Amino acid sequence: MSRFENLEFGEAKRGPLKPGADGTPIRSAGYFLEQAEKLYLAGDFELALRNYSRALEQNPAEYEGWFGQVRMLIELGEYEEALLWADKALELYPEHPDLLASKSVASGRAGNPEKAMAYTDNALSQKGGTPYVWLARAEALLERGSATAAHCVSNAVAAGNATPRVELEAGRTLLRAGHCAPALQYLRKAATLLPQSALAWLELGRCQAALGFPETAMTLSQCLTLRPHWQPARAALERFQRRGLLSRVQSFLRRPRKG
Amino acid sequence: MPGQAACFRCGSLLEAKPGALEVHPPRAPAWKKPFRWVARRMRHYEAFRAAERLAQGAANRTAASPFGRLGVPGLSRPADKLPWGELRLALRDAAVALLLSIVPGLSQALRRQFGAIRRYVVSWFLSLVMGILFFGQSLGAASMACVYVLHAWIATDAVIATKRFKQKMTAFESISLRLGGIALLVLLLYAAYGQVQRAMGFTAGLAGVTVPVDRVAMGDVILCRFLTAGQEPLPIKRGDLALVRVPNVLYGYGENGLHGHGENALYGHGERRAGGGYLGETVGQLIALPGDQLVVTPKGFVLNGRALDVVKFPVPASLNWESATLTLGKDEYFVTMEWRALEEEAHGGLGAGGRVVTVRVAALDCVYPGQDVLARGVMRWSPIWRRGFLKELE
Numbered sequence: 001m002s003r004f005e006n007l008e009f010g011e012a013k014r015g016p017l018k019p020g021a022d023g024t025p026i027r028s029a030g031y032f033l034e035q036a037e038k039l040y041l042a043g044d045f046e047l048a049l050r051n052y053s054r055a056l057e058q059n060p061a062e063y064e065g066w067f068g069q070v071r072m073l074i075e076l077g078e079y080e081e082a083l084l085w086a087d088k089a090l091e092l093y094p095e096h097p098d099l100l101a102s103k104s105v106a107s108g109r110a111g112n113p114e115k116a117m118a119y120t121d122n123a124l125s126q127k128g129g130t131p132y133v134w135l136a137r138a139e140a141l142l143e144r145g146s147a148t149a150a151h152c153v154s155n156a157v158a159a160g161n162a163t164p165r166v167e168l169e170a171g172r173t174l175l176r177a178g179h180c181a182p183a184l185q186y187l188r189k190a191a192t193l194l195p196q197s198a199l200a201w202l203e204l205g206r207c208q209a210a211l212g213f214p215e216t217a218m219t220l221s222q223c224l225t226l227r228p229h230w231q232p233a234r235a236a237l238e239r240f241q242r243r244g245l246l247s248r249v250q251s252f253l254r255r256p257r258k259g
Numbered sequence: 260m261p262g263q264a265a266c267f268r269c270g271s272l273l274e275a276k277p278g279a280l281e282v283h284p285p286r287a288p289a290w291k292k293p294f295r296w297v298a299r300r301m302r303h304y305e306a307f308r309a310a311e312r313l314a315q316g317a318a319n320r321t322a323a324s325p326f327g328r329l330g331v332p333g334l335s336r337p338a339d340k341l342p343w344g345e346l347r348l349a350l351r352d353a354a355v356a357l358l359l360s361i362v363p364g365l366s367q368a369l370r371r372q373f374g375a376i377r378r379y380v381v382s383w384f385l386s387l388v389m390g391i392l393f394f395g396q397s398l399g400a401a402s403m404a405c406v407y408v409l410h411a412w413i414a415t416d417a418v419i420a421t422k423r424f425k426q427k428m429t430a431f432e433s434i435s436l437r438l439g440g441i442a443l444l445v446l447l448l449y450a451a452y453g454q455v456q457r458a459m460g461f462t463a464g465l466a467g468v469t470v471p472v473d474r475v476a477m478g479d480v481i482l483c484r485f486l487t488a489g490q491e492p493l494p495i496k497r498g499d500l501a502l503v504r505v506p507n508v509l510y511g512y513g514e515n516g517l518h519g520h521g522e523n524a525l526y527g528h529g530e531r532r533a534g535g536g537y538l539g540e541t542v543g544q545l546i547a548l549p550g551d552q553l554v555v556t557p558k559g560f561v562l563n564g565r566a567l568d569v570v571k572f573p574v575p576a577s578l579n580w581e582s583a584t585l586t587l588g589k590d591e592y593f594v595t596m597e598w599r600a601l602e603e604e605a606h607g608g609l610g611a612g613g614r615v616v617t618v619r620v621a622a623l624d625c626v627y628p629g630q631d632v633l634a635r636g637v638m639r640w641s642p643i644w645r646r647g648f649l650k651e652l653e
Contacts (some may be wrong), residue, residue, distance in 0.1 A: 049284070056282035069284050078287040080295070085284040092280075110295075111302030 004098025029058035029065065036068055041168075041197035042227055045075040063093060070102045079110035097126040101136035108140050116140045131160035135173050142177035150182060156185075164193035168200050175203060180210040191219075198227040202236065209240040216240050304450075312429065349421070356417040363410050366417035375416060383409040393462025395480040395640060407452065411444035412437075460485045462634055464502040467541040467596030472571050473639075473649050475500065477597055480641035481542045481635035481649075491590060492549055493629055497562070498571055498652025500636030501545045503594050503627050505538045542636055543596035546572055546589055549629075555583045555622050571652045575625075583622050590629040 036051035049072035056065040066089035073082035086103045093099060100123035108116030120137045134156035141149035153170045160166030171186030187204040194200045201223035208216040220237040224230060243251075277323070287295070301307040315442055359366035364380035377592075386405040393399030415437050419425060456462070466479040475481070483502045486493050495501060549554045554561035557579040559569040575595050587593060639645050 053283050056280075060280045060282055065282070073284055077295075079291065081285045081287055088281075109299075111299040 027058070029055040029062045031055075032058065033062065033064050033195055035067070036072075040072070040075075040196060041165075041199050043199040043202060043230065043232070045072045048072050049076070061092075063096075066092065067098050067102065069097075070099065070106075074102065074106050074109065074252075077109075079106040082106040082123060083110075094124055095122075097123040097133045098130055099129075100126065100132040104136040104140055108143055113140065113143050116143065129155065129159055131156040131166045131169070134159055135166075135169055138170075139173050139177070142173070144181070149177070153182075153186075164190050164200075168194065168197070168203065171207070172203050173206050175210075178210075180207050183207050184211065196226065196232060198223050198233070202230070202233050205233070205240075206236055209236060209243075210251060212243075263593060312354050349365075351419045352421040356421050357414060359510065360410075360414035360417040362415045367413070367420070370420070372420060375413075375420070378500060379409060379413045381412060392643075393641065394466070394482070403452070407445045407448045408441065410448050411441040413504065414444055415440035457485070462502065463640060464542040464634070464636075466500065468500075468544045468573075468575070469597065470500070470544055470573060472652065473500070474645050474647070475639060475649070479635040479639060481636040481643065482638040482640040483542065483630050483636045485634045486632065488630070491629060493546055493592070493632055495548075495592075495632065495635045496651060496653050497545060499545050500542050501594050501632050502540055502542050502634040502636065503591070503592075504631040504633055506627075506631065507536050507538050539631065541596055541627075544572070545592060545594050545632075546625075547593035548583075549587055549589050549591050551593070552586045553584070553593055555585070557581070573649070578622060578625075583623055585626070592627050592629065592632050593625050594627050594632070595625050 015087035032051045032055035036048045036055065039045075039048035039051060049069060052065045052072060055062055056069070059065070066085075070082050070086045070089060073079075073085060083103055083106045086099050086106065090096065090099050099121050104116045104119035107113075107119060116136075120133070120140045120249050123133045124137060126133075134152050138149045138152035140154065141152060155172060157166055157170055167186045168190035171183045171190055171246060174180075174183035174186065184204075184207050187200065187207050191197070191200040191204045201219055205216055205220035205223055208219055217237065217240060218242065220233055223233040224237070227233065288641065298307075300310070320521045356366045362384050367375040367380070383406060386402050386409060389402035390399050390406055393402060418440070419433055419436060462483050462485060463480050464483055466475050466477055466481050469476050481500055481502070483500075486495065490620055547562055552563055555574065555578050557574070560567045560572050573595075575597050578595070585593070636649055638648050
């Protein structure tokens with residue numbers, strides 16, 4: 001015991017314990033961003049959005065929070081709100097390529113391909129092509145049926161140093177456009193590198209189901225193990241199990257051919 | 260850049276300002292989502308995208324709308340961008356277009372909008388032809404109604420299509436102006452076309468008499484020329500067809516004079532008086548002029564002691580079973596028509612209380628004052644295969 005142990009130094013000494021000292025997590029912006037990311041990978045976009053908002057409550061200057069909110073609004077299908085919120089974020093971060101890219105994605109999914117292309121042009125003209133910018137470009141091009149979309153996806157993966165998260169997004173972008181075969185490799189990699197992500201397993205399962213692969217049931221079961229009673233996974237599994245002859249033929253035709 | 264609130268190069272936020280920013284994004288109501296889904300699907304079609312662009316353009320123009328500038332309540336929000344000079348020019352253009360549209364399609368023709376002329380003016384012209392062809396009939400009336408509406412449509416179209424007005428109007432204002440303008444113009448045009456018809460001096464009526472020598476049967480449409488009101492005697496000859504306004508009259512029969520029209524109809528034997536108003540207009544044959552002495556017999560009319568040709572001057576059914584003598588007074592005309600006589604027969608040929616209707620009473624029904632003789636028949640108009648000018652029988 002130190003001889004200075006009982007000396008009085010004011011209230012500060014007897015204040016609350018330092019965060020984390022008692023094992024409770026630090027409720028900082030970083031903590032909420034981390035939670036939001038985890039929830040996103042679990043496929044719970046609603047809760048992820050709330051966590052991004054809480055991160056911004058802690059620190060409104062946290063760019064990841066604004067961008068995450070816009071992305072979650074897009075995932076939830078609220079494109080008009082996403083555009084509105086991206087505009088608000090652009091007031092704080094003018095001409096940010098990721099925010100412009102998110103506006104491109106929202107516009108494209110809302111059924112305005114011309115606007116989507118314009119936004120993605122603007123985003124690419126800014127400095128620093130982030131993976132999200134390239135993926136937004138790929139999505140806009142896929143909407144138009146352009147063959148250069150695959151090149152944009154490759155650029156995105158390269159720009160993101162082939163991180164599992166970027167692989168997952170690349171796979172999702174391709175799958176959304178119905179390009180199941182190229183999406184499969186990205187999603188397989190994502191599921192391998194992010195084995196705890198229910199979203200990665202779901203997307204992989206959907207891709208496999210579209211191609212009619214028998215391992216679909218196992219993939220989706222894995223997803224349900226990670227997140228039991230998840231409605232999209234259950235629906236996908238049921239749909240796969242009840243698929244008819246026509247669906248099987250279509251899946252067979254979609255499969256990649258050797259050589 | 261320590262100490263800076265924002266990046267001096269790009270303006271990015273560098274310093275947190277808690278409470279100054281709203282960090283919770285807006286959310287879409289659940290009920291909107293299905294509609295948005297449908298809209299997203301519909302955006303695959305160019306027509307829907309065009310409609311959206313139109314709506315967006317209309318919303319953008321609302322601020323500069325003439326109605327907004329005029330401050331019409333409930334029509335649009337007020338605007339402050341449109342200068343009065345521009346508004347005045349827009350309204351002037353609209354007024355000129357409205358004036359030009361008195362001749363349907365003239366405004367469009369001057370602006371080289373030949374598409375509008377093809378669509379609307381040709382329809383208007385065809386409706387007018389139909390209206391004239393079937394003048395005096397239901398089909399003709401319906402065609403003329405189409406003419407009014409199409410003319411009103413062309414006029415509002417001319418106003419809306421003026422460049423300055425069109426650029427400033429919202430879709431809602433355009434529709435409001437169209438509907439309101441048409442409603443107003445149809446009323447104006449109805450009066451205007453009526454005046455034109457009156458000025459031309461022609462009208463039409465359904466024949467209530469059969470005149471074999473003129474090839475006129477009951478129900479035929481007779482084109483008539485208006486007589487000058489107040490002229491005495493009227494420029495009409497015996498044997499001519501005449502459009503008369505049939506007054507609603509009440510009769511009293513028998514000593515008590517009670518009639519089925521009500522207990523208040525207490526008259527002397529064979530008397531009549533106006534029951535108020537008119538039953539309608541019909542075309543009959545003029546037999547006698549003011550001052551003539553007429554004897555009605557089952558075999559024909561005897562006018563001033565001279566028997567009239569029964570082929571040219573047929574006797575209606577209700578007058579050919581008894582004789583009666585009448586002397587027409589000043590400004591009284593004897594016009595026969597079958598339906599009027601038949602109406603009397605429909606009363607049973609008997610008055611109320613079982614008393615016999617005399618021919619004299621029925622004949623009194625054929626006497627019309629000069630003010631009720633409106634027009635002289637000049638032409639068989641319908642049916643088409645009997646179309647032709649009427650002969651002068653005297």
